[in-house]
């Protein structure tokens with residue numbers, strides 16, 4: 001019998017175990033912050049930026065980015081329709097309004113054209129999302145954002161190791177944010193990071209993540225009611241070990257995608273993740289969009305694969321369609337404004353692409369997928 005195939009999961013080696021053991025044993029008293037500092041410094045260096053702040057999650061990182069940019073009630077923040085709700089939820093935490101923009105047909109990331117159409121005098125920021133390890137057309141987006149003095153927060157939660165025109169994903173806006181959730185390419189169990197080159201934003205992030213204290217100020221002297229967003233030493237040690245293996249982790253993801261591509265790209269009606277010539281996609285989630293002629297949507301296809309012990313995930317639903325937002329004023333008419341998101345989403349499925357995927361497992365998944373699409377449902 002075929003063993004169960006999971007959709008995602010990390011690669012943990014003796015190095016990670018050693019670093020975490022070191023942290024839990026030694027990172028106390030005078031060494032309490034050693035691993036956090038090493039992880040932050042190495043992460044900033046890897047991305048070619050001045051500052052990195054380790055945090056408990058990417059959600060917290062986006063919240064802090066919005067606070068640091070002074071975004072508040074009455075402001076609008078543009079976010080692509082197709083992403084995890086963590087990209088947009090923090091917009092509500094600060095009292096601002098998320099505005100849903102369409103994605104590009106090829107990259108599945110924010111469309112520069114749709115972004116421009118969503119801009120109003122209230123627009124203060126845009127959260128670009130590096131969906132499934134790909135990067136949108138950032139030059140076009142940056143040009144528009146600069147014309148309107150709109151700050152870019154780059155949600156690179158799914159794209160650590162990706163790059164665009166020689167720059168690492170996460171370093172393409174004013175602020176970049178990452179997730180180290182257990183499903184992500186680089187994991188700390190739960191965790192996140194914020195990176196920036198901007199001194200003022202960095203100082204404001206440190207202030208808001210530490211209960212409104214100014215770094216170096218006297219103890220227990222809080223200037224504002226703020227937040228407590230910190231990463232533990234044990235998580236930082238795990239993150240450091242993973243970061244030291246980043247090239248290997250990225251290579252693994254790209255190899256998994258290449259294996260899928262070899263077996264599926266020849267099939268008419270299946271579209272896989274796209275990689276633009278000047279982009280390195282890290283394929284966090286190998287994703288297939290299947291033609292509606294096969295007679296499957298993402299849910300029925302997911303159920304058919306589940307019967308064969310294969311875990312998958314549906315492509316994200318458009319944010320304007322999910323109950324959390326469907327009744328909000330800004331979601332009305334979104335289906336007509338954002339046709340690409342609404343046409344891709346129903347037929348997209350994330351295929352198993354954890355670090356434990358072997359060529360044999362990938363072959364099994366591809367055979368099962370072909371059997372579902374081509375044999376069960378003759379076209």
Ligand SMILES: *Cc1c(COP(=O)(O)O)cnc(C)c1O
Pocket residue numbers: 056057058059060083084086087129155157158178179180181191192
């Ligand atoms: C995983 C993810 C997040 C949230 O990360 P957490 O660390 O779970 O808060 C945000 N945005 C995107 C695009 C993600 O995939």
